[in-house]
Amino acid sequence: MPHRLSASLIQSLNSLRHNALLVSSGAFIRFANRQWDIYNQLYGFSGTAGWRGENVAGLFGERLADPQGRMKLELLLGDVFQGRCLASSTELEIMTKHNGQRIFRFDLFPLITGTTPDYPAAILTLNDTGHTPASQAQSNPDKISPITSSAVHPDHRNHYLVPICAACKSIRTVQEEWIPIERFLQQQLSLQFTHDICPGCIRALYPKYAAALKW
Numbered sequence: 001m002p003h004r005l006s007a008s009l010i011q012s013l014n015s016l017r018h019n020a021l022l023v024s025s026g027a028f029i030r031f032a033n034r035q036w037d038i039y040n041q042l043y044g045f046s047g048t049a050g051w052r053g054e055n056v057a058g059l060f061g062e063r064l065a066d067p068q069g070r071m072k073l074e075l076l077l078g079d080v081f082q083g084r085c086l087a088s089s090t091e092l093e094i095m096t097k098h099n100g101q102r103i104f105r106f107d108l109f110p111l112i113t114g115t116t117p118d119y120p121a122a123i124l125t126l127n128d129t130g131h132t133p134a135s136q137a138q139s140n141p142d143k144i145s146p147i148t149s150s151a152v153h154p155d156h157r158n159h160y161l162v163p164i165c166a167a168c169k170s171i172r173t174v175q176e177e178w179i180p181i182e183r184f185l186q187q188q189l190s191l192q193f194t195h196d197i198c199p200g201c202i203r204a205l206y207p208k209y210a211a212a213l214k215w
Contacts, residue, residue: 005031018125022111025081025120027056039126044097056124065093065101073106080108080122086206087197091129091183103129105180112206129183130173 005022013020013031019039022031030052032040040046046059057073064070072090079088087109095101104126111121163172170178182193197205
């Protein structure tokens with residue numbers, strides 16, 4: 001399996017504003033961009049200096065606090081590399097070295113560029129969605145959950161304004177943490193989501209596939 005990446009692909013990955021790992025179909029890391037190095041320093045996922053060749057399951061496996069974490073990680077990789085989904089996401093509880101136990105959203109999508117390597121590859125990104133309920137209770141025993149359920153109850157919605165970011169639509173909690181709106185709805189309404197991609201986003205992000213759309 002080729003290991004060398006083109007200079008243009010490396011430049012493209014390093015120009016991304018978010019952390020990104022280039023992962024092969026065997027779940028091996030082929031490249032980590034500069035933002036990932038910064039992200040790792042912040043959370044302390046691994047002390048390994050060279051990322052290339054390390055397995056994703058090996059990198060996060062020992063730090064998974066979710067008993068079903070490995071299965072979720074395998075399903076995430078299988079969704080994309082086995083063609084079940086165009087893109088896939090999952091949330092995992094991870095014990096970080098520097099910031100305690102937190103919930104991260106893992107997003108995986110195929111690498112589709114003119115400089116794609118010879119082997120099947122995808123981009124893996126992480127997004128910190130906040131403390132786990134258990135770790136939050138330990139660090140703030142006298143505080144309630146981010147926003148009480150009455151905040152979204154129909155009888156109270158006119159008496160409570162939920163602060164939302166005008167750009168990314170994150171919600172600010174009473175602990176002054178910004179969490180994704182999806183996470184907010186899960187916490188307050190106990191909703192469960194399936195992750196798909198809408199036609200508009202397919203046309204914008206994957207124009208090569210747009211012609212195959214029937215809607």
